[in-house]
Amino acid sequence: MPTAAFRRYEYRRRLPHYQRDDRPLFVTFRTQETLELSPEARTLALQHCLRDHGKTIQIHAAVIMPDHVHLLFTALRDGDGWTFALPEILRAIKGASSRSINKLSGRTGPVWQDESFDHVLRGDESLRETIDYIRQNPVRKGLVEKPEDYPWLWTEASNEQCGAGTPAREN
Template structure:
């Protein structure tokens, strides 16, 4: 079984639908504060944008925290497990190359939540991008450099 399929098995009973909006959270291995380095965080952001530009997802909002990622997107093609696996694999490769490192960047699996059609997407995005404020990293979200939302 491929690594991408193993990630899906961790969430038995979940299915993935093209067109559905998902909120996912991925955590770094051992909760290492890998993304405290701005350039390392930007390497991850480049991979999020590459998936968006390729038409795999429509990114709605994201925030890169020191040891994890929150990402709200609409799945455009493929399946959720493959998209998350691709993001993790490509970001790991890019970041390890950049840092002259090797090894696992991400914890296995991820947390996902499919949003219902009637849910307020702006509220979900606002919750995601307010993470640095709730974590005490900044006083206001505008002071944190590692987030974006389509409603700007």
């Protein structure tokens, strides 16, 4: 089995991105310019994030906001013991969700910005604090009074989406 590694990736705009094997990653990516996701588009985006849960990533928390996504996950290892790489994980989520959102809205072109912001949680950082930050995001933005009322929030602890009238997940 390969040993744990600290990898650096660079994307199109040359922002550095780091991944530490077996450490949680907190990732944020935004929609293009002024694009605001409809409720239906947010449902699709969350479904695409959750599609790989347990396969390539272990999601600890996810929230789909009108103009950005927060994901906290740990990349899993493939059959050969290699950790799935951050660029491939994000390409799969962003690509598949873009196609579905464009089909839903009748538009073309990119939905998500090329770049993302990511942060490797280190030993002194609390997974619980980062999950709470993600949970509180809809409250801070004034979208709901309690995190539980936001339909596009998912946490590992509850292993389900939050919010009343939550749309069903794709299998």
